[in-house]
Amino acid sequence: MPKVLIADPLSPAAEAIFKERGLEVDTRVGLGKDELIAIIGDYDGLAVRSATKVTAEVLAAARRLKVVGRAGIGVDNIDVEAATRHGVVVMNTPFGNSVTTAEHTISLMLALARQIPAADRSTRAGRWEKNRFMGVELMGKTLGLIGCGNIGSIVADRAQGLKMRVIAFDPFLSPERAADLNVEKVELDALLARADVISLHAPLTEQTRNILSRENLQKTRPGVRIINCARGGLVDEAAVCDLIRAGHIAGAAFDVFTVEPARESPLFALEEVIVTPHLGAATMEAQENVALQVAEQISDYLMTGAVVNALNMASVTAEEAPRLRPYMKLAEQLGSCAGQLVETGLEEVTVTYAGHAASLNTRPLTQLVLTGLLRPQLASVNMVNAPAIAKQRNIHIRVVTCDMIEGYQTLLTVEVLTERGPRTVSGTLFQDQEPRLVSIHGIPMEARLGPHMLYVRNQDKPGFIGALGRTLGDAGINIATFHLGRDAPGGNAIALVEVDGPIPDYVLDQVRRLPHVLQAKQLSF
Ligand SMILES: NC(=O)C1=CN([C@@H]2O[C@H](COP(=O)(O)OP(=O)(O)OC[C@H]3O[C@@H](n4cnc5c(N)ncnc54)[C@H](O)[C@@H]3O)[C@@H](O)[C@H]2O)C=CC1
Numbered sequence: 114m115p116k117v118l119i120a121d122p123l124s125p126a127a128e129a130i131f132k133e134r135g136l137e138v139d140t141r142v143g144l145g146k147d148e149l150i151a152i153i154g155d156y157d158g159l160a161v162r163s164a165t166k167v168t169a170e171v172l173a174a175a176r177r178l179k180v181v182g183r184a185g186i187g188v189d190n191i192d193v194e195a196a197t198r199h200g201v202v203v204m205n206t207p208f209g210n211s212v213t214t215a216e217h218t219i220s221l222m223l224a225l226a227r228q229i230p231a232a233d234r235s236t237r238a239g240r241w242e243k244n245r246f247m248g249v250e251l252m253g254k255t256l257g258l259i260g261c262g263n264i265g266s267i268v269a270d271r272a273q274g275l276k277m278r279v280i281a282f283d284p285f286l287s288p289e290r291a292a293d294l295n296v297e298k299v300e301l302d303a304l305l306a307r308a309d310v311i312s313l314h315a316p317l318t319e320q321t322r323n324i325l326s327r328e329n330l331q332k333t334r335p336g337v338r339i340i341n342c343a344r345g346g347l348v349d350e351a352a353v354c355d356l357i358r359a360g361h362i363a364g365a366a367f368d369v370f371t372v373e374p375a376r377e378s379p380l381f382a383l384e385e386v387i388v389t390p391h392l393g394a395a396t397m398e399a400q401e402n403v404a405l406q407v408a409e410q411i412s413d414y415l416m417t418g419a420v421v422n423a424l425n426m427a428s429v430t431a432e433e434a435p436r437l438r439p440y441m442k443l444a445e446q447l448g449s450c451a452g453q454l455v456e457t458g459l460e461e462v463t464v465t466y467a468g469h470a471a472s473l474n475t476r477p478l479t480q481l482v483l484t485g486l487l488r489p490q491l492a493s494v495n496m497v498n499a500p501a502i503a504k505q506r507n508i509h510i511r512v513v514t515c516d517m518i519e520g521y522q523t524l525l526t527v528e529v530l531t532e533r534g535p536r537t538v539s540g541t542l543f544q545d546q547e548p549r550l551v552s553i554h555g556i557p558m559e560a561r562l563g564p565h566m567l568y569v570r571n572q573d574k575p576g577f578i579g580a581l582g583r584t585l586g587d588a589g590i591n592i593a594t595f596h597l598g599r600d601a602p603g604g605n606a607i608a609l610v611e612v613d614g615p616i617p618d619y620v621l622d623q624v625r626r627l628p629h630v631l632q633a634k635q636l637s638f
């Protein structure tokens with residue numbers, strides 16, 4: 114039974130779902146790094162929010178781990194690259210807390226406009242400072258969004274409800290989407306020059322780090338208000354403090370900080386600043402949504418192979434998973450067959466999906482072809498890390514689909530270009546379920562691929578089959594199935610023999626010495 118660790122506080126709904134889906138689950142919140150490393154080897158799945166750091170070191174100790182699920186959006190606490198290297202799928206829940214985070218942003222914008230936290234403190238202190246807390250109206254003001262994805266677009270919608278004009282800097286926002294959102298797409302400098310309120314909704318990347326740098330903050334309108342509900346590191350916090358003191362920035366609201374938890378910060382000393390402890394996603398509704406989603410996604414992957422919202426692997430929906438399953442076996446077997454047959458470096462792989470196979474989600478299938486292909490060279494390869502490994506090794510991957518194919522309803526062909534020329538294997542599904550190899554290097558044959566196979570390439574001459582049978586028989590090797598193919602009478606022939614156990618090397622040598630044999634290899638599937 115797969116085992117899952119919940120390492121951060123999640124709604125109890127998550128634990129209930131794991132149990133309902135037949136998984137074993139432990140909740141161990143607040144583990145130190147070493148404690149996590151000590152126990153992670155026992156788990157197939159890990160569910161986190163932002164507190165647990167899933168580092169390369171943790172992943173190296175996670176021998177059984179197949180999936181990390183982030184109940185939330187940002188995955189900056191997870192080393193996705195290391196997870197990919199270790200073949201671990203990383204998933205997030207990209208929509209579950211978007212509305213809640215957008216609402217927090219709007220709350221902070223209104224609170225900034227009317228200085229509500231400072232007014233609250235003053236009133237409680239008995240000061241009744243009506244003149245001190247003169248606010249600004251938001252109607253007619255310009256809101257500048259840096260990042261206009263899921264959360265940014267909800268913020269835009271709510272701000273338009275307040276009759277604000279919304280402009281956005283987002284290099285990946287299409288003009289059509291901007292028009293649908295009634296948002297004006299602008300360059301960063303234009304946004305800095307025009308916005309009365311700037312709100313950040315972009316991930317922290319090499320491009321966005323310090324996007325509101327001191328220099329950029331100096332380009333903003335006097336009296337601007339800044340809101341960061343996305344990620345610490347997007348804004349130069351010290352420059353915000355200086356520009357508030359200089360009277361250029363009217364106020365700022367931070368939900369996220371360069372260092373978290375933020376126990377101290379120069380921002381805390383300023384009345385014009387509102388701070389919250391990374392509360393953007395903290396509502397009952399959002400936490401219920403993300404906990405349910407992450408538990409469903411992790412369970413689906415561990416129990417059915419469905420992949421949803423993965424950051425490092427192609428998606429496979431729950432509906433697709435059962436249809437893809439027999440093809441997944443076929444794809445891995447064909448890749449493995451090609452991988453075991455090549456003896457030199459791989460340069461290019463072409464995977465052709467013909468007939469029914471062309472209508473499928475081919476990305477996960479291609480990942481499995483690569484997995485099978487690379488496994489003879491690298492035991493740790495799996496469908497998550499196979500594309501990255503192929504890229505590292507400069508193996509060029511081509512995918513071809515064609516609707517029609519003569520003689521078969523469905524056919525997968527793997528052609529591998531090596532230093533010694535192309536090598537090709539094709540396969541189909543027998544009764545829609547059972548993988549069958551139907552040709553090797555253009556020679557037709559029909560073979561089921563079993564755990565122990567003998568592959569022999571020979572010249573098609575009388576007496577070969579008897580000699581091969583005798584050699585195996587004399588060594589006490591029992592033949593399970595025997596498949597033959599040739600390109601022409603007396604031409605090139607291939608024998609694929611399934612046997613009941615591993616073939617000792619001395620027997621392989623005897624086979625290689627038989628008349629007319631060109632090559633003999635043991636294959637396993
Ligand atoms: N405070 C909190 O508790 C929460 C914070 N977040 C954070 O909010 C941020 C946004 O989340 P979503 O809207 O769901 O993500 P999203 O992926 O839907 O949107 C991000 C947008 O940023 C844009 N972007 C990427 N690079 C950019 C660049 N160089 N300049 C400008 N825009 C760029 C993208 O094109 C995209 O439209 C994330 O960093 C996420 O981690 C999310 C949920 C809760």
Ligand SMILES: O=C(O)CCC(=O)C(=O)O
Pocket residue numbers: 162163184185186187188210391393394395
């Ligand atoms: O889990 C949380 O409270 C943080 C949410 C967040 O920052 C995210 O989803 O990116």
